[in-house]
Amino acid sequence: MAAAEEGQWVLMAxxxxxTNIAVIKYxxxxxxxxxxxxxxxxxxxxxxxxxSATTTVAVSPSFPSDRMWLNGKEISLSGGRFQSCLREIRKRAQDxxxxxxxxRIKKEDWGKLHVHIASYNNFPTAAGLASSAxxxxxxxxxLGNLMNVKEDYGELSSIARQGSGSACRSIYGGFVKWCMGKNNDGSDSIAVQLADEAHWNDLVIIIAVVSSKQKETSSTSGMRDSVETSPLLQYRAQRK
Incomplete structure (x- = not known):
């Protein structure tokens, strides 16, 4: 790792x-x-x-820790979903x-550098509009752009999936299928594009935001309760 003045530079992307809306939901x-x-x-x-979400990522040797801001408010990066994505991208980082x-940043130096992340949603967060996706x-x-990651969209969708399941589908435009996969490590649970955004030029989707209030039950909690208590969900999964 080198620069004209060590510790004085910032690199950004x-x-x-x-976001995406499921027509056949997981x-x-x-x-x-x-x-x-x-x-x-x-x-x-x-x-x-x-x-949509707009995210800026900055890296500098002067940053003492990883930090993130969402819509101008700092949030914790200690949660498993952010750490999983950070870890996987850093593993694949290149020079x-x-x-x-x-x-000049060598791929082995990325593990020593910290990032600052600022993300902004142009629609209500956690209100049922798939802001996490x-x-x-x-x-x-x-992060992949900043760290020169070379993986294709399918591989990137697998990494995004580990942060938020439906996030993997937003890697593509148009109609997208998230394949559940069969491998225990999730390597085949990826998104594939079925038709691009120009497939139906006359298709219009209208979203009416009637409240920006956060939903009372998170998707994660709702899914967990459904898996544990709903015989109909088990029937659906077995006969998909």
């Missing part, structure tokens, strides 16, 4: 990702830690101009060089 996990679903799901990705700034895929995609 910005990305924007849309509702329940067979593995809570890896976020592996009990069934395949299909969604339509919405217009990023209307419902980065910015000749104008005189910055947009936020987590943007988190992964922008």
């Amino acid at each position: 910005t990305g924007r990702s849309p 509702w329940g996990k067979r593995d809570e830690a890896l976020i592996l679903p009990v069934n395949d799901s299909i969604s339509v990705t919405l217009d990023p101009d209307h419902l 980065v060089e910015d000749e104008k700034k005189g910055i 947009a936020g987590l895929v943007c988190f992964v995609f922008t």
Whole structure:
């Protein structure tokens, strides 16, 4: 790792990702830690101009720790979903060089550097509009750009899935299938694009936001309760 003046530089990347709405929903996990679903799901990705997350990631040797802000308010990065994504992206990081700034970062140095992350949703957060889907895929995609990660969209969707299940579907536009997969490690639980955003040019989706209040029951809690108590969910999963 080198720069004209060690510790004085900052390298940044910005990305924007849309949310998605499921038309065949996943509702329940067979593995809570890896976020592996009990069934395949299909969604339509919405217009990023209307419902999206914008994330800026900065890295500098002067940062003493990883920090994150959501809509201007600092939030904890200690949660498992953020740490899983950070860990997986750092494992895949490559050499980065910015000749104008005189910055060279070797792939083995990424584990020693800390990042600052600022994310903003242009729609209500945790109100039932899949803000975590947009936020987590943007988190992964922008970190990947900053750290010169070379993985394809399928692999990136698998990483985003570990932060928020439905996030994996927002890696693509149009209609997207999240394959539940069969492998215990989740390596085949990825998103694939079924049709791009130009497939139905006359399709219009209208979202009416009647309240920005956070929902009382989180999706994670609701899914867990359903898996534990609903015989109908088990029937659906077994006969998908």
